[in-house]
Amino acid sequence: DTGVSQNPRHKITKRGQNVTFRCDPISEHNRLYWYRQTLGQGPEFLTYFQNEAQLEKSRLLSDRFSAERPKGSFSTLEIQRTEQGDSAMYLCASSLGGQAQETQYFGPGTRLLVL
Amino acid sequence: AQSVTQLGSHVSVSEGALVLLRCNYSSSVPPYLFWYVQYPNQGLQLLLKYTSAATLVKGINGFEAEFKKSETSFHLTKPSAHMSDAAEYFCAVTHPGATNKLIFGTGTLLAVQP
Numbered sequence: 034d035t036g037v038s039q040n041p042r043h044k045i046t047k048r049g050q051n052v053t054f055r056c057d058p059i060s061e062h063n064r065l066y067w068y069r070q071t072l073g074q075g076p077e078f079l080t081y082f083q084n085e086a087q088l089e090k091s092r093l094l095s096d097r098f099s100a101e102r103p104k105g106s107f108s109t110l111e112i113q114r115t116e117q118g119d120s121a122m123y124l125c126a127s128s129l130g131g132q133a134q135e136t137q138y139f140g141p142g143t144r145l146l147v148l
Numbered sequence: 149a150q151s152v153t154q155l156g157s158h159v160s161v162s163e164g165a166l167v168l169l170r171c172n173y174s175s176s177v178p179p180y181l182f183w184y185v186q187y188p189n190q191g192l193q194l195l196l197k198y199t200s201a202a203t204l205v206k207g208i209n210g211f212e213a214e215f216k217k218s219e220t221s222f223h224l225t226k227p228s229a230h231m232s233d234a235a236e237y238f239c240a241v242t243h244p245g246a247t248n249k250l251i252f253g254t255g256t257l258l259a260v261q262p
Binding site: 037064066068073074075076077078081088089091124126128132134135136137138139140141142 | 157180184189190191192193194197199238240242244247248249250251252253254255
């Protein structure tokens with residue numbers, strides 16, 4: 034396993050711009066999760082996929098956010114018309130199987146700064 | 149609704165001393181509980197998890213945690229701190245039948261003094 038990878042690792046953008054992050058899960062992991070972590074807080078769930086199906090979205094995920102996992106492998110998270118409040122670390126995780134006790138393996142995150 | 153509370157956002161210990169990081173959970177159903185560690189500029193790494201088997205769970209790097217239903221606690225301990233243990237630690241909860249999303253606490257930053 035090469036682990037979960039995320040790109041880019043850092044992104045600085047101006048308010049109002051669109052940004053897209055990519056997550057490559059551990060191969061053969063069918064579940065993929067997105068979390069957001071702000072300074073001094075624990076990660077907060079945003080959304081998750083089972084294969085290519087997006088099965089749940091948090092209320093934190095406003096209409097400006099969209100996530101896809103088109104072929105059930107990598108996933109993208111897009112934020113449109115970024116706001117300063119979107120500045121955070123965006124974490125991706127993947128797991129194998131559908132049981133709640135399955136370990137979620139996290140990537141290194143993408144740190145977003147909106148100026 | 150589920151939640152976890154981590155008492156003490158910052159904990160400082162001397163090298164070689166006992167590490168105790170506190171986590172209390174709230175859940176209306178039997179929980180699954182996790183401890184993750186996060187080193188600077190890195191993602192989260194699983195230390196250990198409780199999934200309704202043994203109540204004393206041993207993890208990596210000498211850490212262990214005990215599930216105490218009567219106290220709704222899942223405190224993390226290590227007998228002897230090492231400098232390399234300095235990191236942020238997160239407790240998280242989910243439960244059987246959930247969508248598997250983890251509910252995290254706010255974290256405890258552990259400092260280890262020489």
